[in-house]
Amino acid sequence: MSLKNLWTWLDAAKGLVAANFKLPGGMPYRYQGVLSLILTGNMNSEVSHRPWLGLEGNKPAYAKVFRSEERSRGFELCSWGFENESVLKSFLSQLEGTGNYTRAVAIAVFNQRIKQAIQILQRGAIEKQDPTMNATAMALSGYTEDRKGLWRETCTVLRSQLRDPYLRAMFAFLTDDADSYDPVLGETEIAIQDRVAFACTYLSDIRLKEYLERLNARLTEEGNLDGILLTGLSSEGIDLLQRYVDLTGDVQTVALVTIHTLQHLVPKDTRLAHWVQSYRSLLDSLRLWNERAQLDVIMNNSKYAERPPQHIYISCNFCMKSISAYIQAPGRTRNPYARFGTGSASKAKMQACPNCRKPLPRCSLCLVHMGTTSGWGGTAFTRNTAEDGTGTVKSTNDASRKKLSNVMSWFTWCQTCRHGGHAFHLMEWFKEHTECPVTQCTCKCMSIDTVGRISSTTTPAAVK
Template sequence: MATGPRYEVLWSPSQPEKFLTFGNDLTLYKVEDQPGKAQVQKISDEKFANLVSINADNQYNMKCVAWYPKGDPEDLLAVGLTHGRVVLTNFGQEPDPHGLVGKTFVPKHGRTCNSLAWNPIDSNLLAAGFGEKSRTDYSILIWDINAKPSAELSSTPERNRTTSYIDSSFTVTKAMTELGLSETSTSLAWSYHNAATFITGMNNKFIRVFDIRDPTRPMKVALTKAVYGISADPHSAHRLASYCEGQLTIWDLRNFDKPVFTINEKCQINRLSWCPTRMGLLAVLPKDHPTIKLYDVQHATFSGEDVEPAVIERTVQPYPGNQTMSSFAWHPTDENRMITITPSGIIKDITVFERIALAWSPHTSVIWSCGKKLLQGSPEIPNVNVEDDISIKMKRRAKEGYGLKTDQLSDNGELTGDPQLEALWSWLCDVKTLREEGKIRNSGKNTIKMPGVKSVVQGELNGTGVCMRSEEKVVEWEGLDWPLSSVMYKSEDRTRTLQLCGWNFSRDDQSLDGFLKELEEDEEYERAAAIALFNLKLRKTIEILKRGASSSNAGDLNLNVVAMALSGYTDDKNTLWCEMCSSLCQKLHNPYLKAMFAFLISNNDGYTLVLSESEMKVQDRVAFACHFLSDAGLAQYVGELTKEMINDGNLQGILLTGLTKDGVDLIERYVDKSSDVQTASLVMLQAFPSEISKDSRVEYWIDCYRSLLDRWRLWHESKFDVYRSQCDAQSRPAQQVFISCNFCGKSIASNMITGTARARFMTTFGVGIANKSKINSCPGCRKPLPRCALCLINMGTPSAPPPTCKPKDETEDVGKRSQFNNWFTWCQTCRHGGHAFHMTQWFTKHTECPVTSCKCKCMTMDGIGTVTSTTKTES
């Protein structure tokens, strides 16, 4: 059964919107946005291929086609024919000033020309490869298209010519270079980087690299069966690809003994081509297959160890279903654009989109790559405020000095505007005050800098390691017309617990009244009333509720109702009053009002309803338990509540855990929920030095936060490392850089000298430790130190700025200026330098070294320094 032509496709190398197809004839198309009047194909959603011209001069004889790589002459083609001739033709453009159209290159013996290649650099050179062996002829002929026609052929009798239509005036028989005598050539290619380098596959077992300036022998030879479809990489002078049946090989000309790597395909390979606009992207078309395979060999390694995949594979399917392709071609200039054609002639213009590499900027912007372009933008998420992101919050807080306000730790919480963090830092501030006042001391084996209630209850803060036995005390109610008493517990440990809860008062002194007054000023009337009630002061509770109800800012009529209900309190649990209070307790919303009624109607053996009121502050619940629960009940309740707080990651639980191992577990859970490593790091510093400073989780949080500060470049705004070294001296890095003497090689720092040598040095020069910055000679060999390039005074001497380098504030006392002004500083390239202050002033106005005859551009070699210098100059 007869079959139709198998179409091939080529892009024009010089006209970006032209391409041709060839099978039986040559057809030229132009890609346009609008369909033309003649024959047209829609090749993409927005593009049409309009027919321009058809060349049928060599119909049925074409074997291969190569497009001239330059734009002049326009649309010049080399056509290899089945009987061996190579013809230069075009699509009938007139005139032909170069006289190339119609020129024919004829080998000695008629053999099929199966491959053509133009030299991309020296474009007048055309190579032709022949697949049939001839004992007296060469398999590769390189023609110079500008060569003169053969005079011998023009005088040859008509019968001796290969074909009758060849004009002798356009025939060339003498090739410029001949390669491969009595051999075969299966594929060939020119190097894109060297006009004289020519690569070919020969005899089905060699790939040979020739220098056409010396064609007698090849420069390199590789023994392989992969001699088909040789393609040189336009982006790499040393890389090429070839195939054999279903095996793809990548070669490096620098190590040509064996391929860099080999890929085995399931199907036979029909065509391969390197992308001209994208480095390392190789397209492979399997025979009778609906997809094109793309191999990204950008990350290929040429050593024996591959630390990552050498090839990244993906596929492109231009046509729906399983429609196969016969050919494809990369666009020479448009990035990742290619054209494909099926055996039936259906054309598609497609763009191979790159994988998008997405990255977050530390400044909350997004950056991604799209081919060779780098795009940047800010994410806009519907109904989401970017300011609520934890990274934005941490960066803002770091700039404001969050966590570094050591005089009053509670000020750190006020910077956040987060009630949970405000309570956390307020508690840390209270514990710090208690320690400074001596109210909390460690007498046990383990030193706990920031203890929690659990540590007190378990006896970790006393010498015995056991919680002290509490004393039961019967306390009379205040404000009742009839006598009523309740049992409360007292001990030294319970007093510590109340202090940690912020209840720094006794029910019998005036400090309670002051605490309640502060709560009323903050309009926390319900809490104030509950605390008064928990201290058995019923009349004061009712008075607070009345004031709250009459307050203009927080007036609530419910408070009057609650006050009225409390005024009828009775100790009999079986009365109508208790029944009505139970009903009222379920309808109230404020947790403290609910807790008050639960306290009054509950029996004295449990107070479960009060202690389970989760909306009450933890410190108030724990303080209530400390008043009314037995030793065993208090220990059990504290243990259960601690576990609950840790599981929830609730920072209120820091009251229970303190900055101990349990506290680390609590902070870990909080970080898991919020990602707030900033608070975790800064809070844990309050416990340094201690055992928890060696915990791997704490070290990880600190490292993460330091990394964030580095990415944000907040080296000056956030003095985190300075504060950390103050909290833990062991975290200070050891001195790593020393300035050594040019003569003896020893450190010039006087504090590096020890023993008698130090004493002799100080005595000799008559200086003390306080004045060691005035030393201007080496303490080892007593040779003078180098001079400053600007003031010419020996380094190490306190320097006053020269007249041209006065500080902005001329009233500033030079003697009180920071010692950094006197530090050694020098260029890492030319080794010239001087006092830091003088160098800083010099480079605010200059970029060149201040030393005469030195042409070093010191400032331009420092990116950060350049920005700093420019900023100061503009200001």
């Protein structure tokens, strides 16, 4: 359940970040938790008295609650932003729709909606065919603020026999005499966001900080991921994640949390880098290379990702020096090959080695030097007619053959016979052939290629 709560919280937190959610003082929200929000703010709460609704016929009754900007932000982090009546009604309806009737009842009572809570119990009794809900509704309808009355005494004695933690917490709240609310906050089976929001409503500033610190210390010691609601993804949150890994060995969860939200801190915290690298190694050991590749793609798409240095170069056959046009010497701001027209696609492409001036290899199909655009228009391979390799002349006037390919001047080659050409031309050739397009070369390039072995009916991406 804690894993589900973690990802639910992360999803909600990312929504707040995307919506430019502001903390007290106008500071943008960056995955802070309720505890860090309460401790960093200069909280000075005001006491207000909220009326009970649905107690017709009795004298007006009020509940003492605390309000501050930090508490209001804490409510929103707990999905308890109920300042608007329609928001509370919508939230309770959502809980009813998912069958969480007792939670809806407790939250309604915590917000002084007695009559609404009774109606929810009645609907739940019909929906779930549970007569105990009707009995609970009858007991709730007799609520009175008289601290020495029979109703309070009876509920205090019998509430421990209730099996549902939300109903126990509800009656503990209604029968509390000292305003300590310890029986409510001590119900560990209640969702942590409900306990924290309840504490933000009814505890004074000093008691609220003490309770949140105690709760955070206990959850961190247990390695319980529910504590992320309190710590957020601060340094305390990373300590909690580390404790969770130590107890469970679940490096996948912490690595994914790091990649999606904490990637900017990876260079600063060795624990984060270790989690990510361990997870990548785990995927490799399980031969889940596709999943490993998808993970790397997500990491590299982040604006905080460090671009890996280039480690594969194309070299000249004559001087053995690199001919990659985009390679620049360290610290140089000018493209050293600008004179060869590599600055834009509209200029002439580099067709000779920039070091020894020897011509680059020719494409096996269109016979132009590498570096030339691979589109059909304007090449020797596709004028008005072209041979298809079998001696048959085919027309190439259709629009699809005149359109430039997406890969432009990319070129590739077979790792066995070393013959190659423009990737687009080779893709077209190997749609109908498996043998190398070079005359007298009998290499079965397409049969060697992995894609060709997997499926001979699909279009290959390019010969390797």
